[in-house]
Amino acid sequence: MDNVIFADADSDYKKAHYVICGVPYDGTSCFRKGSCFAPDEMRKFSYNFETYNPFFDIDLDYVAIHDFGDLEVAEDINSTLAMISGHADTFVGDGKIPVMLGGEHSLTLPFARACKNKNPGLGFVVLDAHLDLRDEYKGERNSHACISRHIIDEVTEKYVSVGVRSGTLNEYGYVKENGINVFSSDDVFNSGIEEIVNEIRKIINGPVYLSIDMDAIDPSFAPAVGTPEPYGLTPRDVRGIIACLAPDIVGFDLVEVAPAYDTGGTAILGAKLVRDFIAASARAQL
Ligand code: MN
Ligand code: MN
Numbered sequence: 001m002d003n004v005i006f007a008d009a010d011s012d013y014k015k016a017h018y019v020i021c022g023v024p025y026d027g028t029s030c031f032r033k034g035s036c037f038a039p040d041e042m043r044k045f046s047y048n049f050e051t052y053n054p055f056f057d058i059d060l061d062y063v064a065i066h067d068f069g070d071l072e073v074a075e076d077i078n079s080t081l082a083m084i085s086g087h088a089d090t091f092v093g094d095g096k097i098p099v100m101l102g103g104e105h106s107l108t109l110p111f112a113r114a115c116k117n118k119n120p121g122l123g124f125v126v127l128d129a130h131l132d133l134r135d136e137y138k139g140e141r142n143s144h145a146c147i148s149r150h151i152i153d154e155v156t157e158k159y160v161s162v163g164v165r166s167g168t169l170n171e172y173g174y175v176k177e178n179g180i181n182v183f184s185s186d187d188v189f190n191s192g193i194e195e196i197v198n199e200i201r202k203i204i205n206g207p208v209y210l211s212i213d214m215d216a217i218d219p220s221f222a223p224a225v226g227t228p229e230p231y232g233l234t235p236r237d238v239r240g241i242i243a244c245l246a247p248d249i250v251g252f253d254l255v256e257v258a259p260a261y262d263t264g265g266t267a268i269l270g271a272k273l274v275r276d277f278i279a280a281s282a283r284a285q286l
Contacts, residue, residue, distance in 0.1 A: 004040065004043045004044055005043060005067035005069075006020045006042070006043045006046050006065070006067045006101075006271075006274070007043075007046035007047045007049065007051075007060075007271075007275075008046075008051055008060040008061060008063070008065055008275075009065040009066055009067035010065075010066075010067075011064040011065050011066045012066065013066045013068065015064050015066075016064045016065055016066035016096060017063070017064045017065070017096065017097060017282070017285075018063070018064070018065045018066070018096065018097050018099055018278050018281070018282075019065075019066050019067075019068050019091045019096040019097070019098055019099065020065065020066065020067045020068065020099045020100075020101065020274070021067075021068040021069065021070070021071055021087065021091070021098065021099070021100055021101070022038075022039025022040065022043070022069065022070040022071070022100075022101045022103070023039070023070065023071050023073060023080075023084055023100060023101070023102055023103040023107045024036040024037070024038075024039055024040075024070050024073060024103060025073040025077075025080050025102075025103045025104060025107060026103060026104045026226070026258075027075065027076060027077050027080065027104070028077050028104060028106055028137075028140050028142065028143040028144050028145075029104050029144060029226045029258075030137075030138065030143075030145075030226075030227075031226055031227045032225075032226045032227070032258050032260075032261060033226070033258070034226075034258040034259060034260040034261070035102055035103050035104050035226055035255065035256055035257055035258050036103060037258075037259045037260070038101060038102060038103065038255075038256075038257035038258070038259055038267065038270070039070055039101040039102075039103065040070075041257070041259040041262070041267040042101055042254075042257065042267050042270045042271040042274065043067070043101075043271075044267075045264065045267045045268045045270075045271045046271040046274070046275065048268055048271070049271070049272065049275060053275065053276070053279040055239070055276070055279075056243070056276065056279040056280050056282075056283045057283065058279050058282055058283045058286070060275065060278065060279060060282075063278060063279075063282040065278060066096075068087075068091075071083065071084045071087050077106055077140065077142045077143075078142060080107075081106070081107070081109060081110055081142060084107065084110050084111075085110035085113070085114070088100075088110040088111045088113070088114040089110075089114045089117070091114070092111075092114040092115055092117070092118045092250075092251065093114075093118070097249070097250060097251065097252065097281065098111055098114070098115075098251050098252070098253075099252050099253070099274060099277070099278065100251075100252070100253035100254075100255075101253070101254060101255075101270075101274070102253060102254065102255030102256060102257075103255055104144040104226065104255060104256060105128075105132065105144040105147045105211070105213050105255045105256055106142050106143060106144040106146070106147055107253070107255065108126075108147055108151070108211045108253050108255065109142070109147065109150050109151070109154075109155075111209070111251050111253060112124060112151055112155045112156075112209045112211070112251065113154070113155055114251070115207070115209050115250050115251035116155050116156055116209075118250070119206075119207035119250055121158070121206045121207060122155070122156050122158070122206075122207050122208065122209060122250070123156060123158035123159070123160070123203070123204030123205075123206060123207070123208040123209070124151050124155060124156050124158065124159045124160070124204075124208065124209045124211070125159075125160045125161075125162065125200060125204065125208055125209070125210050125211070125241070125245060126147075126148060126151070126159075126160070126161050126162070126210075126211045126212075126213065127161075127162050127163045127210075127211070127212045127213060127216035127217075127233065127238060127241065128148070128161060128162075128163055128164060128211075128213040128215065128216050129163060129164065129165050129166050129185070129213070129215040129216055129227070129229035129232060130145070130164065130166045130167060130213070130215065130227065130229070131148060131161065131164055131166070131167030131168075131171040131172070131174075131175065131182070132144070132145055132146060132147045132148040132149065132213075133146075133148050133149045133152075133167065133171040133174050133175070133180070134146045134149060134168070134170075134171065135149060144226075144255075144256070147211075148161060152178075152180065158203065158204050159180065159181060160181040160182075160183070160200050160203055160204060161180070161181065161182045161183070162183045162188065162196060162200070162216070162233070162241065163183070163184070163185045163188065163216035163217075163232060163233045163237075164182050164183070164184050164185065165184055165185045165186070165229055165230075165231055165232070166229050181203055183196050183199065183200075185216075185218075185231055185232050185233055186231070188233055188237055189231075193236070193237045193240040193241065194240070196241075197240060197241060197244040197245075200241075200244075200245070201244070204248075205248075206248060207248055207249075207250045208245055208248045208249055208250065209249070209250065209251040209252070210241075210242070210245055210249050210251075210252050210253075210277070211252075211253050211255070212238065212252075212253065212254045212255070212273060213225075213255055213256045214254065214255065214256050214257050214266065214269075214270055215227055215228060215229055215232070215256055216232060216233050216238070217232050217233050217234070217235060217238060217269070218230065218231065218232030218233060218234065219232065221234065221235055221265070221266075221269060222235075222257075222265070222266045222269055222270075223261060223262070223265070223266060224257060224258050224259060224260070224261040224262030224265075224266035224267070225256050225257060225258055225261075225266065226256050226258050227256075235269055235272075235273070238273060239273070239276055242273065242276055242277050242280050243276075243280050246277065246280035246281045246283070246284050247281070247284035247285075249277070249281055252274075252277050252281075254270050254273060254274055257270045
């Protein structure tokens with residue numbers, strides 16, 4: 001499947017409003033590796049869908065999307081982050097909306113930072129089963145288990161996490177002490193996604209970065225993730241959040257799909273959510 005581009009992402013870089021890039025890196029993943037294969041897997045499955053998106057009533061054939069291909073990565077995470085941050089800065093500096101296909105969750109940091117530099121009031125919404133608030137994990141500060149901590153410490157305190165159902169006692173203590181905005185998957189189940197979206201809007205109403213860790217979604221819908229966690233969100237919950245935030249989203253990523261554990265369904269859902277994001281965002285600009 002070499003050189004397959006994401007479906008409908010055949011615009012020139014110059015003309016494109018959305019720039020898709022893959023980052024095939026899973027070096028700090030601990031439980032089930034293989035998210036490095038996810039970008040191509042999602043590209044492959046992106047051809048499953050019609051160009052017309054009836055839910056958002058827009059045809060992606062008429063949206064300027066460019067697939068930049070995969071970014072070069074190194075063996076260790078710190079070199080990898082350094083290598084991809086230049087690209088993230090360039091995409092955002094050129095006025096593009098970056099759409100990053102992971103890879104593991106630690107890769108979000110340079111993209112969020114690039115968006116923050118361009119949009120000083122940036123908010124950050126992450127969908128994740130996990131708090132990801134560790135200071136370091138197994139001696140690695142840039143582990144995928146630490147991404148939310150880095151976002152809050154180094155990028156923006158306008159932070160909201162949705163779908164959470166896993167963390168250490170320490171991480172939950174950190175949430176309480178620091179008043180971190182966390183909506184659990186049970187909150188979403190009990191209140192409905194509309195209510196949660198209203199709550200998010202009270203915290204963030206300006207430019208926002210949306211990061212989707214696929215393990216936010218229930219393993220019955222998305223089994224092929226690095227660290228699956230039962231009692232998750234539904235795909236419709238996630239689409240609801242995308243639909244609501246899309247007009248303000250300036251950067252987007254979808255991470256932690258591990259194709260080796262898939263019969264296709266997780267990568268198909270990942271590809272669909274990417275397409276839904278672009279459709280929702282493009283629709284909002286008409
Ligand atoms: Mn995560
Ligand atoms: Mn997670």
